Amino acid sequence: MPAISKIRFTNVVYEGGAKRYNDDIFEFDGHNGALLLENGGGKTVFVQTALQAILPHSDLADRKIKETLLLEGGCSHIAIEWIINERPRRYALTSVSLYLNNQSLSSYKYVYEYGNGDDHSIDKIPFVKKNSSGSIRPSSRGEINEYYQYMNQQYMNANTFNTIKEFHSYIEKNFKIIPSEWKRISLINSAEGEVEGFFDGCKTTGQLVDKLLIPVVEEALSINNTNDFVSSFEKQREHFKKHKQLRNKIEESQAIEEQINKYVKMYTDLYEVDKDLNSEFEKAKSLYNYTLKEEEINESHLVECIENKDQLEESKDKLTQKILSHEIHLSDEIFKKLKKTYDNIRENYENIKNQYDVKGEELQNLKIAEIKSDLKSSREKIEFYKEKIENLDNDTDIEEIKESFKRNSGNIKFYFENIIYDMKKKLELISSQNKKYLSELSEQEKELENIENKDRNYREKLAEIKATINLLKKDTKKIESSILANPLNESIEIELPKWVSRTKDIENEILEYQNNIRKSQNEKKKLSNDFSELLKEIDITKTEYIKHENYFDIMSEEQENIISQLNIFGIH
Incomplete structure (x- = not known):
């Protein structure tokens, strides 16, 4: 319904x-x-x-x-x-x-x-x-x-x-x-609370038949003729006679059906197990093929990365040479600046030395002139005093003059001795200073000689470096034209950090690929072991499947025998 x-x-x-x-x-x-x-x-x-x-x-x-x-x-x-x-x-x-x-x-x-x-x-x-x-x-x-x-x-x-x-x-x-059923529902629901009242009047089977079944039959009789109803009832009566016999046969058939269902379930379970096993086998096979494919891809990537690494190492060596040449160029610039500074210092030294020599000569000349002047005045005084003495020899007071002369001579001698002593001291000081300046001059000359030797060595190295730089410039132009996409707008100095970063990335990728290869190899070994175990399980399952299939064939033969026996008894 x-x-x-x-x-x-x-x-x-x-x-x-x-x-x-x-x-x-x-x-x-x-x-x-x-x-x-x-x-x-x-x-x-x-x-x-x-x-x-x-x-x-x-x-x-x-x-x-x-x-x-x-x-x-x-x-x-x-x-x-x-x-x-x-x-x-x-x-x-x-x-x-x-x-x-x-x-x-x-x-x-x-x-x-x-x-x-x-x-x-x-x-x-x-x-x-x-x-x-x-x-x-x-x-x-x-x-x-x-x-x-x-x-x-x-x-x-x-x-x-x-x-x-x-x-x-x-x-x-x-x-x-x-519609007739709904008419009965309409009858039952004909008034407020009529459902409960209707079934209160049908507490026995007879009352229910009188109130519900008989009116339906009467309605059917009024619609169709009585003969149709009687023939229909007779047909149902024959069915009732066969009911008990059919019931027994149905019970036997149900028992057979139950046994058949067991066999079907057993075969279904076996089929599901076989299906799951095939599915797992296909999964393992696809996983194994996927692992092989990934291994090939990783190996090709590894070879490519090794080639890139070699190329980058070669580029790195060339860039190292260029960096060295750049450092040499900077060293050359520094050397030029130092030489220029040295030349300025040397020039200043020569000027100061010349000024010192001139001043020294002037000082010595002045001191000699002073000494000569003092000596001349002393001599003039001596001559004056000699004349005085000669004149005084004729003087009556000669004795007193001689004594005064002796005193003055002692004073003059003391005075000149002091002057000579001071002059000797100054001369010794000047001599020591001269020796010091001469030693400093010799050291400066030695240092100058060393600088000149270094200068010659630097010039020789500079010539070699310039030759190397020219070669490196030629190589640089070749490298730039080969490695730069647009040499006019790009430069190695700008691209170098990118290459270094890319080199690090490639090295990291190489490490990652190597790790992936190791993992793939481990998974391959594991899959090989799992695959061998699956093959063993498949062999065992096939053996069990053959046993169950033989058993199912036996049961199918028994089922056919039972069905043939049922057909003999007229059970379909």
Whole structure:
């Protein structure tokens, strides 16, 4: 029996317009449901209205649907969505639109079968329309009839019906919705609390047969003739006779089926194990192939990295030579600056030495002139005093003069001795200073000679370096043209840090590739071991598979024997 998925009421107005369902959908999704409303809340109206989608125009006890619903204001639309198949999920829609035609009850009856996500499901039936103002109103009977006719013409599984009989016949045949069963439900729900009252009167099997089964049989007799009913009953009677015999055979067949199911399960398990084993074998094989491929890629990368490393080492050696040549050039510049400084110092030294020699000569000349002047004055004084003495020899006071002369001679001698002593001291000082200056001069000359030797050596080295620089410049131009993409706009000095960084990156990549190769080799060894173990497991499994297959063949033969015996006894 189909289960109710959804119920939709649109423009269902009752109790003189005091209560209504504007456009409401009730979802059951195949589950049982309960209506929890207060007394007079509209439970019976809900059941009677829902029954219209199965039993159009049906009454509930003394309640006429025409009197229950207010149909003067427009058409009432009632639709039920049924679950007719669970997997895959299929739905059947029964829809009835009630309206008054010349004060008599009429209806449009419509059914539609569809699957999940259909564009014309119960939610999407145009029971309501939008006004120009944006408000929603119920569809008129003309509008809904146009929709039903459109669906009937465009879709094979959409149908409309002119009579209730055609409608009942179609839903019973195609959807297994039995109208007579729903009439019994209508009978049971005919009044408030009637369900409980109905079954209170059916406390025994006889009462239930009298109230529920016999009326159904009477209804069938009134529809069909008695002979059809008797012949149908006779057929059922023959079936009842064979029931016990068939039951025994069914039990035997069930036992056989159970045993067969065991064999099937055993074979299925074996098949699953074999399938899993093949899957694992394929995984291991693909992993092994992947490892080999990765090893080849890593080896090719390693060879490429080694070649790049050799090229970079060669470039590094050339760059080292260029750096050395650059340092030599800087050394040459420093040497030139030092030589220039040395020349300036030497020139200053020569100037100072010349000035010193000139000043020394002037000093000596001055001192000699002073000494000569002092000596001349002393001699003049001596001559003067000699003349005086000679003159005094004739003087009477000669004795006193001689004594005075002796005193003066002693004073003069003391004076000149002091002068001579001072002059000797100054001469010794000048001589010592002269010796010191001469020693310093000899040291300076030796240092100058060493500097000149170094200068000659530097000049020789400079000539060699210049020759080397010229060669390196030629090599640099060749290298720049070979390693630089645009030698005019690029330079090695700018590109060198990039090359050094790239060299480090390549060395790191080489280490990483070497580590990956080692890991790949370890994984290869491990996979080889796992592969050998898998081969052993495969051999064991094949052996077990052969055993189970032989056992299954034996059981299949036994099954065929049993089936042949059953055929002999007439059991199919």
